[in-house]
Amino acid sequence: MSPLAIDQILDGRRSQPDQLIEVLHDVQEKDGYIPEEAMQAVSQGLGVPIMEVYRVASFYKAFRLKPAGKNVLTICMGTACHVRGARLLLDQATGQLGIELGDVTPDGLFSIERVNCLGTCALGPIVTENETYHHHVTPGKLRKLIDTIGGQQPEETQHAQTQ
Amino acid sequence: MQQYVNVNIDGAIIRAIRGTSVLDTAIEYGICIPHLCHVPGLTDIGACRLCIVEHVVNGRSKVTTSCTLNVEEGMVILTSTDKIRKLRHNLAELLVAQAPNSRAIQDIAVRCGVTSVRYPFRNADCVLCGRCVRTCTEIWKARAIGFVGRGKDRHVDYPFGIQPEFCKQCNNCIQICPMTITPCNGPMKPGEEYLCGQCESQLIVADETPGSCVWCELGEGFACGRYA
Numbered sequence: 015m016s017p018l019a020i021d022q023i024l025d026g027r028r029s030q031p032d033q034l035i036e037v038l039h040d041v042q043e044k045d046g047y048i049p050e051e052a053m054q055a056v057s058q059g060l061g062v063p064i065m066e067v068y069r070v071a072s073f074y075k076a077f078r079l080k081p082a083g084k085n086v087l088t089i090c091m092g093t094a095c096h097v098r099g100a101r102l103l104l105d106q107a108t109g110q111l112g113i114e115l116g117d118v119t120p121d122g123l124f125s126i127e128r129v130n131c132l133g134t135c136a137l138g139p140i141v142t143e144n145e146t147y148h149h150h151v152t153p154g155k156l157r158k159l160i161d162t163i164g165g166q167q168p169e170e171t172q173h174a175q176t177q
Numbered sequence: 178m179q180q181y182v183n184v185n186i187d188g189a190i191i192r193a194i195r196g197t198s199v200l201d202t203a204i205e206y207g208i209c210i211p212h213l214c215h216v217p218g219l220t221d222i223g224a225c226r227l228c229i230v231e232h233v234v235n236g237r238s239k240v241t242t243s244c245t246l247n248v249e250e251g252m253v254i255l256t257s258t259d260k261i262r263k264l265r266h267n268l269a270e271l272l273v274a275q276a277p278n279s280r281a282i283q284d285i286a287v288r289c290g291v292t293s294v295r296y297p298f299r300n301a302d303c304v305l306c307g308r309c310v311r312t313c314t315e316i317w318k319a320r321a322i323g324f325v326g327r328g329k330d331r332h333v334d335y336p337f338g339i340q341p342e343f344c345k346q347c348n349n350c351i352q353i354c355p356m357t358i359t360p361c362n363g364p365m366k367p368g369e370e371y372l373c374g375q376c377e378s379q380l381i382v383a384d385e386t387p388g389s390c391v392w393c394e395l396g397e398g399f400a401c402g403r404y405a
Binding site for chain 2: 063066067
């Protein structure tokens, strides 16, 4: 994130420690996650110790400390989805992409998240892919979904390289 | 000017300084309330829960931590009832299961009458008492360490996991940590944890006069408030 963008966010809120969470929300909205440099700048701007900024940012689930992938797969692990096999979906996703929960694939295409309930329990198990809801997902459907999203882009990049 | 209030702790009417905690007042007067996270001079956060007492209000008693409870006029506190002893026993048992590799915690377990541990030993390095964090923040004003994460992922760490340049490297966080003194027989390997219980002889006098401070040696490992 550029220093200018952070200045813009901090504008009018400098030296107001109580604005910490608001500012972190704005940083996250702009960047998709909260980078270390942004936290340092926020710490300077608001007059909050860096430890405090990091503590708050790491405490709330709403803040991401690592960049998200281009496609964020969110697997619902609520009670209804859990009994219908959300665990299998998580295993399928982590196995197929070769990453752990909360991580991003090396090519930056996918990241896997879990959520405790999406409020559509009757349609479970639910997997959302960038705000798009997929209902009654099975490990097979999830595999096809990941293949179709991820399938085209690597080929395109390969093509570009050969040219 | 100091103002005084009269509080009733275990039947003793004590003239206490307004603004001090029940725990400090009791220790000063010689009533033993086991504690771990309390360090004289630091703010109390009630993290270890060992210093729980019964606070009687209108004939009903509330169980609360005495370190975060300030003295008030006419307060009635019971520190060593059967209910409290049972709860404290369980808390000490959980603490010793979490971190058996600490003389301080083993001592506290003995002091609270733990003779066997019903929970699996975890052999963790930290019980999240927050002594190091508060020392760093309040005494040294460095704020180089703090709590990170939430729930079961909560731990003490530097910002971003790297020792910052503003850390004064005073090592006070290590000195004040209850985990730095290992049990007398040396550190325990994972899978071989046990309840030490060697200091039980310390408690012969304590059994006869429950609740009173008998100047036991058990507090040395964690700097009991009495030593300050």
